[in-house]
Amino acid sequence: MKLEEALGYTYQDKTLLQMALSHSSYANEMFKDNLHSYERLEFLGDSILGFVTADYLYRTFPTKHEGELTRIRAELVCEKNLSEIAERLHLGDYLLLGHGEQQGGGRHRSGTLCDVMESLIAAAYLDGGFAAARGIIERLILPKLAQTPKSQDYKTELQELVQRKKDQTLQYELISERGPDHCKEFAVRVLLNGTPVGQGIGSSKKRAEQAAAEEAIRLLFPHE
Numbered sequence: 001m002k003l004e005e006a007l008g009y010t011y012q013d014k015t016l017l018q019m020a021l022s023h024s025s026y027a028n029e030m031f032k033d034n035l036h037s038y039e040r041l042e043f044l045g046d047s048i049l050g051f052v053t054a055d056y057l058y059r060t061f062p063t064k065h066e067g068e069l070t071r072i073r074a075e076l077v078c079e080k081n082l083s084e085i086a087e088r089l090h091l092g093d094y095l096l097l098g099h100g101e102q103q104g105g106g107r108h109r110s111g112t113l114c115d116v117m118e119s120l121i122a123a124a125y126l127d128g129g130f131a132a133a134r135g136i137i138e139r140l141i142l143p144k145l146a147q148t149p150k151s152q153d154y155k156t157e158l159q160e161l162v163q164r165k166k167d168q169t170l171q172y173e174l175i176s177e178r179g180p181d182h183c184k185e186f187a188v189r190v191l192l193n194g195t196p197v198g199q200g201i202g203s204s205k206k207r208a209e210q211a212a213a214e215e216a217i218r219l220l221f222p223h224e
Contacts, residue, residue, distance in 0.1 A: 172189075
């Protein structure tokens with residue numbers, strides 16, 4: 001099967017592969033029982049994917065803190081990323097769908113493609129052991145790490161950096177607000193233990209706060 005070639009793994013138990021590709025609508029129509037669908041496999045695959053990714057990130061980035069590792073893992077295993085990989089594999093062509101789901105465009109539904117990617121990982125684990133599942137993840141998902149943009153949540157990043165020391169308090173303070181309603185400009189400064197450490201301007205308070213946090217990181221932690 002071309003899908004197996006694309007995954008880089010050949011399933012010995014084809015019933016596991018069929019289950020991994022079976023939508024609940026198909027299982028209900030064919031077996032009157034959605035236990036024959038990918039849903040239980042997806043539950044298992046999600047945990048395997050999370051563990052393998054966390055293990056890889058932990059070993060690859062020994063100087064990154066928990067919060068940053070968590071964000072990177074979330075970006076790698078998110079629905080958007082997994083569904084993009086599934087589209088590249090033409091996974092939708094292999095899905096077993098009920099009539100209604102077929103008519104409703106289920107072959108290209110992002111959530112479904114994401115779920116089936118996880119179910120295929122679980123099916124490989126049950127069929128060939130942990131190494132088989134890890135191999136699929138290492139071949140198809142972890143390489144996306146190079147394409148994952150650095151998180152732009154500077155407020156969270158700043159919070160994590162200052163919390164390396166105890167009793168650190170961050171506060172964001174609106175300095176000014178000007179311009180007409182349709183074109184506002186906000187200026188915000190961030191204070192660390194009452195001392196200004198960064199300032200930013202943005203078209204909303206949130207954007208101005210992010211800009212202030214970015215400047216604070218650059219000034220306080222230039223080597224991060």
